[in-house]
Every structure is written in C-alpha cells, then in structure tokens.
Amino acid sequence: MTDVETEVVIAGAGPTGLTLAYELALAGVETLVLEKLPRRVEQVKGGAIQPRTAELLEMRGLLKPLLRRAMPRDPVGGHFAMLPVPLDCTPWQTRHPYPITIPQWEIEEVLEERAAARGARIRRGAAVDGVENGDGVTVSADGLRVRARHLVACDGGRSTVRKLLGLPFPGRPGTYLAVLADVRLSATSSLVPRRVGHISGLTRQVNGYWAMLVPVGGDRYRLTFGREDETEATRDTPVTREEIAAALRAVYGEETVLGEVDNASRFTDATRQVEHYLY
Numbered sequence: 173m174t175d176v177e178t179e180v181v182i183a184g185a186g187p188t189g190l191t192l193a194y195e196l197a198l199a200g201v202e203t204l205v206l207e208k209l210p211r212r213v214e215q216v217k218g219g220a221i222q223p224r225t226a227e228l229l230e231m232r233g234l235l236k237p238l239l240r241r242a243m244p245r246d247p248v249g250g251h252f253a254m255l256p257v258p259l260d261c262t263p264w265q266t267r268h269p270y271p272i273t274i275p276q277w278e279i280e281e282v283l284e285e286r287a288a289a290r291g292a293r294i295r296r297g298a299a300v301d302g303v304e305n306g307d308g309v310t311v312s313a314d315g316l317r318v319r320a321r322h323l324v325a326c327d328g329g330r331s332t333v334r335k336l337l338g339l340p341f342p343g344r345p346g347t348y349l350a351v352l353a354d355v356r357l358s359a360t361s362s363l364v365p366r367r368v369g370h371i372s373g374l375t376r377q378v379n380g381y382w383a384m385l386v387p388v389g390g391d392r393y394r395l396t397f398g399r400e401d402e403t404e405a406t407r408d409t410p411v412t413r414e415e416i417a418a419a420l421r422a423v424y425g426e427e428t429v430l431g432e433v434d435n436a437s438r439f440t441d442a443t444r445q446v447e448h449y450l451y
C-alpha cells in the first residue's frame with residue numbers, strides 16, 4: 173500500500189467535493205480529493221445553475237469561466253417543483269435573474285481546474301473502500317492509504333463513506349423511476365424544442381409517458397423520461413437503446429429518430445438525509 177498524508181481528504185470529485193476542495197485550497201488547507209472514476213463522464217445531468225448559486229460562484233470568481241461555456245437561453249425565469257409557471261426571480265434583486273444553462277460535467281471541469289491551480293490534489297481511479305477512525309482518519313482507496321486530520325464524504329447520494337461508517341439515512345424511498353440520457357437525434361419532428369427556454373416548453377406528457385428534451389448544442393439533447401404505468405426496472409437496471417427510442421417515438425412522433433446514445437442511467441425521487449454531518 174502507498175501511504176499519503178494530507179490535512180483533509182475528500183471522497184468524491186462531483187460538484188460538492190470539488191467546490192470544497194477549491195474553498196480549502198483558497199484557505200491554504202492541504203487537500204486531497206479521491207475520485208472513483210478514472211476520468212470524468214461527460215454527462216449533462218444537472219443542466220442549470222440557479223440565481224443564488226450564480227451569486228455565490230461570482231463571489232468566488234468562478235462565474236466568468238462558466239458563463240463563457242453557458243448555452244444560449246431565452247430570458248425566462250426558472251421553475252419551482254416543475255410547475256408550468258415561470259418563477260420570476262427579478263424581485264430578488266439579483267444580477268442573475270435567470271437560470272444559467274450549462275452541463276454539470278463542464279461545471280465540474282472548471283471547478284477541478286481552479287482547485288488544482290490553487291494546490292488541491294485530485295486523484296482519479298481511487299474509490300474509497302475503507303475508513304478507520306482514530307487519531308485523525310485513515311482512508312483506503314484502491315490500494316492507496318491516506319492519513320488525514322479530516323475526511324469529508326462528498327461521494328453522492330449512495331455514499332460509500334456513509335455506508336462504511338454505518339450512518340443512518342432516514343427518509344422515504346423513491347415513488348417513481350425515470351431515465352436520464354444524453355442522446356443525439358438524427359432527425360427531429362416539430363415537437364422537438366430548438367432552444368432552451370422555460371421547463372414547461374421542454375416537457376411533454378403524452379401516450380403514457382412524460383419526457384423532457386433539452387437541446388445542448390448541434391444534434392445533442394439531454395433526455396429525461398418516465399412512464400406513467402408500473403415498470404419492472406430498478407435503479408440499477410441498464411437502460412436499453414430500444415426503450416429510449418420507444419419513448420422518443422411515443423412523445424415526439426415517428427419523425428424523431430434516435431442517433432447515438434452517449435450515456436444513460438436511471439434516477440428516482442428518493443428523499444433522504446443523514447441525521448448529523450459531523451462524526
């Protein structure tokens with residue numbers, strides 16, 4: 173086993189882990205981020221930054237590089253709980269009254285560049301698989317052993333660190349299962365949105381499906397969809413090309429033709445929270 177020492181070790185290089193790494197680096201704290209994936213998956217996932225988040229990013233000098241990558245968007249408000257009425261943010265007296273449309277992986281790329289430039293170390297292909305509490309903390313990750321004063325778990329909703337520590341995760345299980353996919357369309361009907369605008373203009377509910385198509389440049393779209401009837405799939409059931417093509421046909425008509433599927437996964441509306449954040 174290789175031994176590494178640091179002040180803070182962070183599990184997970186998603187937006188949370190990378191933002192923390194940048195904050196700690198700004199404060200001069202020695203930080204190592206351990207990330208399971210050998211390289212970043214260019215998955216759109218989160219597609220927009222909300223006004224208050226934009227303000228915080230601006231305070232840290234992070235907004236400009238993100239705005240350079242943002243996609244054109246109609247100047248229309250965001251949404252609350254997917255309601256079909258634009259959320260008017262102008263009374264908030266914010267300089268950013270509209271959501272900023274940018275794929276999550278691009279946000280992560282900017283955060284990682286900035287954190288690394290300030291001295292944070294990011295090690296990929298290192299999945300945390302063991303945690304020992306004692307005088308500080310010892311973390312193991314794919315043959316690497318890290319000694320640190322603090323470990324911060326930023327390894328997502330299904331956190332390995334939380335499970336290794338046996339922490340309770342109360343809440344309610346998901347009530348529906350939906351598909352999230354980055355796709356390319358080789359032909360589109362007039363029902364396919366051409367520009368990013370309010371969520372209600374991107375969403376359709378028809379023929380037993382609901383779906384949202386967000387154009388992210390050229391022939392690329394972020395597709396989310398679900399079925400109104402029961403499905404046998406679970407969160408981990410692989411998404412098939414056939415089910416994506418079937419959903420597109422049902423919601424956007426036969427003229428809408430699926431090209432490449434860049435990536436696809438499932439998500440639920442499960443709602444849970446750990447009881448404490450400090451152990």
Ligand SMILES: Cc1cc2nc3c(=O)[nH]c(=O)nc-3n(C[C@H](O)[C@H](O)[C@H](O)COP(=O)(O)OP(=O)(O)OC[C@H]3O[C@@H](n4cnc5c(N)ncnc54)[C@H](O)[C@@H]3O)c2cc1C
Pocket residue numbers: 183184185186187188189206207208209217218219220221222276298299300301326327328329331332333352396439
């Ligand atoms: C369909 C959908 C749409 C969304 N849209 C938006 C949106 O428009 N705007 C918005 O703000 N948010 C949106 N979100 C929410 C947003 O994606 C999440 O809030 C965000 O991903 C949480 O970031 P995170 O860094 O906490 O966790 P994650 O993004 O889950 O990152 C966790 C990281 O930890 C790594 N990891 C996991 N296990 C280990 C391990 N054992 N060791 C080391 N690393 C590990 C993972 O590989 C990953 O890189 C959306 C989510 C979904 C599913």
